[in-house]
Amino acid sequence: MSNNSNIYGEVEEKVKVEDWGIIFRLWKFVKPYLGLFIISIILILISAGLDLLPPFLTKVAIDNYISNDTKYDAVIEDNKLISYEINSDGKYYFTHDEDGAFFITDGTTKIPLTKSEEEELQSKDLSGITTITFYLILTLIGIFFINYGQVILTSFMGLKITHDLRMFLFKKLLKKRMRFFDTNPSGRLSTRVANDTQNITEFFTNVITSIIKDVVLLAGIIVIMLYLSIELGVVSLLILPVIVVAILVFRYFDRIAYRKVRAKVAVINAFLAEHISGISVIKLFNQEKRKKKEFDEVNNDHLKSTMEQMKVFAIFRPLMDLLYYLAVTVILWYGAKGITSSTIEFGVLYAFVSYIDMFFRPLKDIAEKYDIVQNALASSEKVFKLIDEDEENYNEEKDDSKDRKGSVEFKNVWLAYDNKNFILKDISFKVSPKEKIAIVGETGAGKTSIISILNGLYKIQKGDVIVDGKSIYDYNLKQLRKSIGIVIQDVFLFSGNIIDNIRLFDKSISREEVVQAAKYVYADYFIERLSDGYDTEIIEGAATLSAGERQLIALARAVLFNTKILVLDEATSNIDSQTEYYIQKALERISQTKTVITIAHRLSTIKSSNRILVMHKGKLVEEGNHLELLEKKGIYADLYKLQYENEV
Ligand SMILES: Nc1ncnc2c1ncn2[C@@H]1O[C@H](COP(=O)(O)OP(=O)(O)OP(=O)(O)O)[C@@H](O)[C@H]1O
Ligand SMILES: [Mg+2]
Incomplete structure (x- = not known):
């Protein structure tokens, strides 16, 4: 069943997107929310900055206060400690000899400390740790609130943009020529308005914001790494090309698999829509068995292609993990060497391991977000194809329908x-x-x-x-x-009650007027017999009304909208002879005030x-x-x- 995709219209409408320009055409929908957009980008930048802080703070805590080799700048006079402050580049450090006597030293001169000086130094370390812990907690709380605000803001913006875009598309749809609807299946058009708009919005909310964050994080991590240790930084970055290649390969296979899955989902949807609409034919012609088999094939196709996509992911995720552990191992090995030769501090090594972890997240994120970008581009292209389609002409003109002859x-x-x-x-x-x-x-x-x-x-x-x-x-x-009042050949009723279907939801037309029109075309008789009379609810398509009853409703509708020209296309083809006789009488009356054009197969009428x-x-x-x-x-x-x- 591999060529199903062609039977069901929509499916793989292949859109090759090279043209990022279309995204900028969509910018006009984002523009009204520019303020929100900018605020949410700012929040993202702050949140990225805050995300970078914890490993750095931890490193400061470890190197300055926890490990033994806290470095100080000290002012010494007459072999006495006058003042000192923590400075990681300072010459002095705090130590003790075998007898337990404490002193501060730059490696050559030893300045002994009094008991109170020693306690002061130790408590300085403790209060330093308390401060850093405080900053850490503050950062975490900050991250929490900033992320909360950012999510709320971008979601709100996204919903507003989707809402506007849908509204715009629906207005456009209403203006399209009939030819457009003849050549575009309704399923495809509803996908445009319902789903494609969402894909596009997702690009502006999820993707743009998270990609900005990812890029800022990556840049920040690289800068901090190189700042902490050029040596370790360079070693860590060496793994970058390997990751990029892995991501590109993954992207390639994932794109193929993803396209297939989407196509198969579309086939399932189209198959279901078509067969549910045509259910009576299936039942009457005993097609259930064959249809079950067909659906099984369609469903199986979907399973297979999803499995393929899963396989791609099943390789990608562990591969990224592998690369991550590889990077960490190399850093640990290199860092451990550095620590033993005192060229690298322990806190720096700790920070590196944390940053390497952070480094992988945005990379994975970008690789996986790429689908959404592709989707959004494809959706925008399709949406624009719809927008650009020829429209009916509604030149501005005052209402002169009253003067018609x-x-x-x-x-x-x-x-x-x-x-x-x-x-x-x-x-x-x-x-x-x-x-x-x-x-x-x-x-x-x-x-x-x-x-x-x-x-x-x-x-x-x-x-x-x-x-x-x-x-x-x-x-x-x-x-x-x-x-021009018209009763078309295929009467269509909207979901709503009978009254509203006759007056087409125009509440300015009173119930009495509606009933009068219905009486005029002898529709009153059957409507009164319905369970709730004029208030009987109709489900879209009105399958519960007979074809003749639907025609009577349409007839009442045409009479109600008091027009100069009345057109009836096979308007009485499904109506029994007696009712038709009365309708003919009514039409005689109508034609005294209106031009009446009737299309009929039954020549007697x-x-x-x-x-x-x-x-x-x-x-x-x-x-x-x-x-x-x-x-x-x-x-x-x-x-x-x-x-x-x-x-x-
Ligand atoms: N929207 C359309 N797009 C393309 N071809 C169409 C369309 N509507 C009708 N046709 C074709 O135009 C021809 C005339 O159709 P039309 O509906 O005008 O016939 P009709 O005289 O009203 O027939 P009937 O008595 O069955 O209602 C038909 O051959 C039909 O296939
Ligand atoms: Mg016709």
């Missing part, structure tokens, strides 16, 4: 959805205000396409569409759509139209009223005869 004219309209194959060919017709026309034609003739064009959902290649004397392409699309347009393979082939068309003995007459004979 309801005339429609198609002038030599040509349409090809894919820009190649023409679905509508040279369509021309005129509808005057309050006229009632019908469009008929075989399946796929292009009837719905005409309606979609009228609403500005698709762009035509040639010709023009005029509504009330003005090309629809000069309208603000919002105003245009306000003047459109007999009364002023005019019938007959479509055939994308062309308008006949035009006239019912009787005229019958006399013509053309396509319409044939269609009518067929239906009439079947009905009798």
Whole structure:
């Protein structure tokens, strides 16, 4: 099943990211939070600085106060100690001879100490340790609070950026042309808005901040190491190239494995989404066994690729540990030699072992964070592809939908959805205000396409569409759509109750108005029968309502939004003859105030139209009223005869 990836659309949409420029395009989403961003970077720098302190403080404690060879600067006069202070480069140190007599010496002269001087010196060491312990605790508390503040701050910033980015994307989505939705599966688009935004945000919060911290830590560690001991510092740094190579190799294999895993996860998601939507077909055609097998394969693929990734990690982590212990061993060996020859102090060695440990952490971190960077770059690229896609035109214009009369004219309209194959060919017709026309034609003739064009959902290649004397392409699309009420072929209901679905969640429309509209199209009858009447909750897709019931709701919706033009695309195709009869009566009434365009397969429903347009393979082939068309003995007459004979 290795080619599953291709079946399920999204999957491995390979994005090769070389262009870091896209990150900077995203900067505008970070900009509103620049203040927070800067504060959080400052906190990170402070926290990195504080992280570096404990080993250094410990080293000072060990070398200055704990080990015997604390060094002092001393002022000696007449073989007497006048004053002294601790200084690691000082010449003097404190010692005693075999008899237990204490003195301070620079190796040659011995200045004996009185009992009180000796006690003072010892207590100085103790109070020094107390001070350092105090500083250590202070540092640790500081690290705690700074990290706390930093995490809260960056998380807040991250959430805000994700929120803004999602909002922005959703607004963009709403403006995309229908063609865009025809060519992008909904699963992919929701991934853009839900997940890709998060990946991008993670880059700005987690990655940028932690990489800055890692780099600062590394630099700090190197500087401190070289400051403490050039010799040990250089020895420690020798291991660096080995680590870098190990990381690069790891990165290479991990990237391959990671990509595979992601692709397989996408396949699982797509498989599930598709099969849950299509569950009734699976059940009705007894496909369970085959689907189980298919899913098992998909699932197994995922297991295998995840295992591969785990193997890469299973090598990387112990390898880094190995290198770490190697580095520590070398340092211990070298340091021990230094201590015996008194070129290196014990505290320095201790600090080195601590710093080597600290040194590995950011390196590992950077290596592992790289995935997130790749992810964020890939996500931004995809998001930008979405943002840059062509949009519908909503030029600013005042609301003049009230002055509409309801005339429609198609002038030599040509349409090809894919820009190649023409679905509508040279369509021309005129509808005057309050006229009632019908469009008929075989399946796929292009009837719905005409309606979609009228609403500005698709762009035509040639010709023009005029509504009330003005090309629809000069309208603000919002105003245009306000003047056309439409019942589309596939009725879609949103989750919410029936009332809200009819008034499309516009709370300014009262319940009474909604009920009136429902009564007008005879939807009232079935709605009252539902468990909660008008307040019955509908789940997205409205699988619990029959197709005819959904059509009635859509019809009520179209009537409620009192428009000058009403378009019905197969609006009564699933409705029983009796209800349909009443609806026809209602439409008669409606057509006295509105232009009504009806698309219907059942010719009996459109007999009364002023005019019938007959479509055939994308062309308008006949035009006239019912009787005229019958006399013509053309396509319409044939269609009518067929239906009439079947009905009798
Ligand atoms: N969004 C689209 N993208 C590409 N092709 C499309 C799209 N919508 C429709 N078509 C194609 O255009 C042709 C006309 O479709 P249209 O929906 O206008 O037919 P119709 O006359 O309404 O048919 P029906 O009576 O079945 O509703 C069909 O061949 C269809 O495959
Ligand atoms: Mg259609």
